[in-house]
Amino acid sequence: MKKNHRIQLRLTAIEKTAIEMKAKKYETSITQIVISATLNKPIPIKWEPDEHAEKLKNELSIIGRNLWMLIKYKKFQLSEQFKIQEIINELLQLVQKINQYYDRKSETQS
Numbered sequence: 001m002k003k004n005h006r007i008q009l010r011l012t013a014i015e016k017t018a019i020e021m022k023a024k025k026y027e028t029s030i031t032q033i034v035i036s037a038t039l040n041k042p043i044p045i046k047w048e049p050d051e052h053a054e055k056l057k058n059e060l061s062i063i064g065r066n067l068w069m070l071i072k073y074k075k076f077q078l079s080e081q082f083k084i085q086e087i088i089n090e091l092l093q094l095v096q097k098i099n100q101y102y103d104r105k106s107e108t109q110s
Contacts, residue, residue, distance in 0.1 A: 009034075019033055019034070026043050026044075026045055027045075028043065028044060028045075032044065067084075
């Protein structure tokens with residue numbers, strides 16, 4: 001929905017500064033702060049990625065890129081490609097077993 005209506009407010013300098021500081025704290029606009037406060041909506045907060053997750057994401061990206069280049073330039077023999085798929089399947093089975101273990105554990109604790 002297009003926002004094309006305006007409301008003007010009269011504020012003290014202290015109130016204006018407080019609203020501006022809150023907007024800066026949450027990295028959003030003054031408009032969004034006022035709307036959130038008035039309509040009892042949560043203030044949208046800019047997502048900040050976890051440092052460790054970003055490092056892992058970058059490492060996985062590099063690994064994926066390297067695998068793609070090997071496959072693209074046919075540095076893998078077809079049999080090696082099947083081996084990789086077998087390894088992927090084994091890893092997926094391990095993840096399923098781990099999930100099942102924790103699911104059973106959480107059910108017994110409930």
